[in-house]
Amino acid sequence: MGSAAVKAVELTLEGSEPVLTGFGSASITAEGGAPEAVAQALAGLKGRARRCVAGVGGQSTVVRYVSMLPMSPEELQQAVRFEADKFLPFELDEVVLDCEQLEGPATDATDGTKVPVLVAACRRQLIEERVQTVEAAGLAPIAIDLDLFALANAWELCGLPEEELPEVDPASIPPAVALVDVGATRTSINVLRAGRTCFSREIALGGDDMTQAVARRLGIEPHEAEIVKCDGELHEAEVASSIAPVLEDLASELALSIDYVEHHEGVEVRELLLSGGGSLAAGTSAAIEQATGRPTRGWNPLEGLRVEAEGLDLDALELEAPSLVVAVGLASRVRTR
Secondary structure (H helix, E strand, C coil), rough: CCCEEEEEEEEECCCCCCEEEEEEEEECCCCCCCHHHHHHHHHHCCEEEEEEEEECCCCCCCEEEEEECCCCCCHHHHHHHHHHHHHCCHHHHHHEEEEEEEECCCCCCCCCCCCCEEEEEHHHHHHHHHHHHHHHHCCCCEEEEEEHHHHHHHHHHHHHHHHHCCCCCCCCEEEEEEEEEEEECEEEEEEEEEEEEEEEEECCCCCCHHHHHHHHHHHCCCCHHHHHHHHCCCCHHHHHHHHHHHHHHHHHHHHHHHHHHHHHCCCCCEEEEEEEEHHEEEECHHHHHHHHHHCCCCCCHHHHHHEHHHHCCHHHHHHHHHHHHHHHHHHHHHCCC
């Protein structure tokens, strides 16, 4: 459930293999809001799914990577809650909090005694709203996940097979890949090393900022600017010049993120993979590649996922594919439930 649209993906297990058996999407309007958009998106499914995983993101969520002494999971939960005021901009009773110890030593542990810990929190009110919306649509929520982590789950499900990955010299700097999802109001980046997250962040820039820039430049309404922006050929020069400052700011923030994770995690980000509706704007990939100095390309999660073609609009699915990464990542939880 994004700020502008709702995307739904249905995954069905055939043996141990997940198969995409349905999808749907709908814009969130001022009249109907998220509940109506959810109902419209679910209309694109075959109606077999009853269990659902929904995502949360934005200013009501917090992700922190901290260093702590090794301890049991139970002790870690208590320690994180005790020190929550160091990690969270919210009161502890306002949020749902979780944490997990990551592999390897902490980067700031000079004596090797500390370990990296991932701390994630979300305002309780947002989670309750998600649960209510899902239940009102006739679904049973089995989990509420962070959109940031859904990117990594989608990569685990649909990323390059091991045999297609380049061989790496064990003595070299560990390689990493950055997944970048450009949504309507925010851009998520999740850096993976050996398939595991070592850095994640949300940037408050997205496709809506580009749309607003086009609307101001051409003197048209935002919904008209969205059409012009996505057309590619309509007012091409004006669109390119109007969204250039937004792309410059976004690319600069991504470059800072890459520099940070390489310096603090001792990895080399070899490639950036773009997804999300905002990534389809002309010049996005080129601007990010130039700013980060890393190969940058679009990522279609469906390339690594079997699709049940019967009853699906494959042309519509192909058009929607770049915007379905988060939904695919959320639905991938079917394998563990």
